[in-house]
Amino acid sequence: QKEVEQNSGPLSVPEGAIASLNCTYSDRGSQSFFWYRQYSGKSPELIMSIYSNGDKEDGRFTAQLNKASQYVSLLIRDSQPSDSATYLCAGSPSGGYNKLIFGAGTRLAVHP
Amino acid sequence: NAGVTQTPKFQVLKTGQSMTLQCAQDMNHNSMYWYRQDPGMGLRLIYYSASEGTTDKGEVPNGYNVSRLNKREFSLRLESAAPSQTSVYFCATTDRGNYGYTFGSGTRLTVV
Numbered sequence: 220q221k222e223v224e225q226n227s228g229p230l231s232v233p234e235g236a237i238a239s240l241n242c243t244y245s246d247r248g249s250q251s252f253f254w255y256r257q258y259s260g261k262s263p264e265l266i267m268s269i270y271s272n273g274d275k276e277d278g279r280f281t282a283q284l285n286k287a288s289q290y291v292s293l294l295i296r297d298s299q300p301s302d303s304a305t306y307l308c309a310g311s312p313s314g315g316y317n318k319l320i321f322g323a324g325t326r327l328a329v330h331p
Numbered sequence: 332n333a334g335v336t337q338t339p340k341f342q343v344l345k346t347g348q349s350m351t352l353q354c355a356q357d358m359n360h361n362s363m364y365w366y367r368q369d370p371g372m373g374l375r376l377i378y379y380s381a382s383e384g385t386t387d388k389g390e391v392p393n394g395y396n397v398s399r400l401n402k403r404e405f406s407l408r409l410e411s412a413a414p415s416q417t418s419v420y421f422c423a424t425t426d427r428g429n430y431g432y433t434f435g436s437g438t439r440l441t442v443v
Contacts, residue, residue, distance in 0.1 A: 318376060
């Protein structure tokens with residue numbers, strides 16, 4: 220069974236701090252990884268994608284991928300209360316036709 | 332430009348009743364997916380359609396059927412609803428897996 224694992228949280232950080240969200244995956248053949256943000260009662264929204272080892276930055280968000288360790292992370296700099304949401308990590312498994320496997324999500328709470 | 336439209340948004344069924352969840356996209360995407368989301372379990376794939384005319388089972392297909400009516404529409408049918416099918420159902424689409432998914436707004440289904 221191919222899996223994506225996340226700590227459910229909640230991860231509580233003060234406003235302005237860096238929030239670090241982590242994810243591990245079991246399928247060593249996975250090539251593409253995604254971070255989705257989901258506000259309560261809403262649908263997931265894609266915020267970052269990463270395909271190669273290393274870092275990818277987009278505004279306040281940085282995604283990091285380490286394929287040797289099968290580890291994906293998302294850093295949110297200068298966290299804002301509006302960043303409070305559940306963050307879903309997803310991977311595209313080997314041999315799967317564009318199918319994504321999702322982690323259960325990490326709930327982030329940014330307090331003023 | 333509506334993106335991915337799901338209907339209905341809310342539904343309450345009695346055990347044994349049937350219903351069809353509708354999903355339509357105007358993004359000209361080839362691939363469409365049905366996921367269910369339950370607390371603590373993340374998103375689990377029910378069925379998917381890699382392209383018009385094809386459908387395949389995902390991780391949790393039992394109790395469901397699907398129809399890819401045309402390129403735009405992908406419906407999910409519950410023939411005899413059970414309380415275990417109480418969940419939030421999301422339709423998603425993509426043109427290429429590397430680009431991640433676009434989700435519909437979800438259908439919140441309660442089976443009593």
